[in-house]
Amino acid sequence: MLDNLRLWIRGRLYVPDKGADERSRMRLVANNLILHLHPTRVPASALRFTYTWGLGGISALLAVVLIATGILLMFRYDASVEHAYTSIQLLETEVMFGSLVRAVHHWAANLLIITVFLHMVRVFYTGSYKKGRGFNWLVGIFLLLLVVTFNFTGYLLPWDQLAYWAITVGTSLLGYVPVVGNVISGFLLGGPEVGQATLRNFYAIHVALLPAIFIFVMSYHFWRIRKDGNISQPERRAGERVARLTTIPHLVQREFAVASVVITGLFLWAMFVPAPLEELANPARPPNPAKAAWYFLGLQELLLHMHPLAAMILPGLILAGIALVPYWDRSDEDIGIYFRSATGQKAALIGTGLAVVLVPVLVVLDEWWIDVPGWLPGWPTWLSNGLIPLAMTLAGLAAIYTGIRRHLRSNHSEALVGLFSFLVVSLVVMTIIGVFFRGPNMALVWPF
Ligand code: HEM
Incomplete structure (x- = not known):
């Protein structure tokens, strides 16, 4: 009633509406911000x-x-070996919404690893590293590594059994990285084993160093997307017209809808599934099995089959190969097309199928039958269980690539789609084996 009266008066007289002025200014600022991130059309x-x-x-x-x-958690968290665990317990029990804030932080961090990984997979499959986007692909790989490091350093902070032993295993894996591994793990540990110095180092890296680098690199990633001509699209045929829509409201509406679904889903999940907190860390009582964080279990699985030297060189070579893919796949006429072509789709299916069958078979064979060091007594294990399986794996990867090229008569880029599919699915399968199928003493178990 009162509102109607106000509107009626405003229709006849000029009554300045301060609220409306304020709202249109805010809209202007918001639009400006959006158009800094996106093109207008x-x-x-x-x-x-x-x-x-x-x-x-x-x-x-x-x-x-x-x-x-993370900022909210910092108000209550205490980065000392004596108080870290109790500060988390107090946060969970005494602070209003403390448990929810922690659960949202925990699940968002885990989800981020998955979404960044899938984003990389989508960028690869649409060939979106082509046509001048190669450097942004490299920046993306750096972001992926930053996200993993964020998760790794955050893992220790609750100082419970899970945290303590996962980081103990994780830093020992790092120690196997040739040349720099021991230096990095020594720097992170700050002493002979996980302790107060490690907790302080991890905390400083997690809340200060990484956020500063991450915000800078992520902003650069966004700036590069615009500089490289915005997100990739299939090549236009001669004379073909491209329909363009304005960013506001078309793109922004969609982004808002997706963001609402993600935030609602995340909060609902966090309300019903709290972040885990086991008992206080006890250096004298290692759990059996002592597993690394789930995103390192693929790597830990590899270590069960190969000498540490090979188990570190192999993922390092694969990561370097993936990072440099824009520089050894230079064709760009298939940009913006999922899997490049129908042949590329077949290549992806072959790579996926091979990984789903070969990886579990090899894992089982190696558990009960393959024993290269036993077959080659007297050979040093870095050779029999290290360089030999490493060379065989690299030869296997080369065979997959050439097999796809010959069998499908594919081009280089399509064969890479097959090889990439094999590698990505192998990592997923090995991670699943590590999470669900490894029991006491890391022996294979049936989880159901
Ligand atoms: C925290 C990590 C990351 C964030 C927040 C991020 C964000 C984004 C956003 C918002 C886009 C626009 C298109 C889209 O939504 O897909 C994009 C595009 C792109 N990203 Fe990322 N990204 C991240 C990590 C990565 C990784 C790991 C890679 C690859 C290794 C990568 C490579 C690229 C490339 C090449 C583009 C251009 C794609 C195109 O033109 O279609 N990014 N990124």
């Missing part, structure tokens, strides 16, 4: 959700959630 096809799956944006959103909840 985008190709209609770039708005298709199933092109990007919103994964880059979701990762950025999760990063913001992590920074916000």
Whole structure:
């Protein structure tokens, strides 16, 4: 009633509406901010959700959630061996919404690893590292490593059994990295074993060093996307016209919808599934099995089959190969097309199928039958169980690549799609084996 009267008066007289002025100024600022991140118009096809799956944006959103909840956690967390665990317990029991804030931080961090990984997979499959986007691909790989380091350093902070032993295993894995491994793990540990110095180092890296680097690199990643001509699109045929839509409201509406679903889902999940907290860390009582964090279990699985030297060189070579892919796949006519072509789709299926069958078979064979060091007594294990299986694996990867090229008559880029699929699915399968199928003494077990 009163509102109607006000509107009626405003229709007849000029009554300045301070609220409306304020709102339009805020809208102007918001639009300005959005148009700093996005171009004013985008190709209609770039708005298709199933092109990007919103994964880059979701990762950025999760990063913001992590920074916000991380700041809240800092008010109560105490980075000392004596008080870290109790400060978490107090946060969970005495602080209003403390348990929720911690759970949101925990699950967002885990989800971020998955979304960033899937974003990388989508960028690869659409060939979006082509046409001048190679450097941003490299920046992305650096972001992926930063996200893993964020998770790794955060893992220790609750100072419970899970944290203590996962980091003990994790830093010992680091020690196997040739040349720099011991220096890095020594620096992180700050002493002979995980202790007060480690907790202090991890905390400083987690809350100060990494956020500063991450915010800078992520901003650069966004700036580069615009500089490289915005997100990739298939090549236009001669004379073909591209329909363009305005960013506001078309793109922003979609981003808002995705963000609302992600935030709602995350909060609901966090309300019902609290972040884990086991008993206080006890250096004298290692759990059996002592497992690394889930995203390192693929690596830990590799260590069960190969000498540490090979188990570190192999993922290092694969990571370097993936990071440098824009420099050894230079064709760019298939940019923006999922799997490059129908042949590329077949290559992806072959790579996936091979990984799903070969990896479990090899794991089982190696557990009960393959024993190269036993077959070659007197040979040093770094050779019999290290360089020999490493050379065989690299030869296997080369065979997959050449097999796809010959069998499908594919081009280089399509064969890389097959090889990449094999590597990505192998990592997923090995991680699943590490999480569910490894029991006491890391022996294979049936989980159901
Ligand atoms: C926290 C990590 C990351 C964030 C927040 C992020 C964010 C984004 C966003 C918002 C986009 C726009 C398109 C989209 O939503 O897919 C994008 C595009 C891109 N990202 Fe990322 N990204 C991250 C990590 C990575 C990684 C790990 C890679 C690859 C190794 C990568 C490589 C690229 C490339 C090459 C583009 C351009 C894609 C195109 O033109 O279609 N990014 N990123």
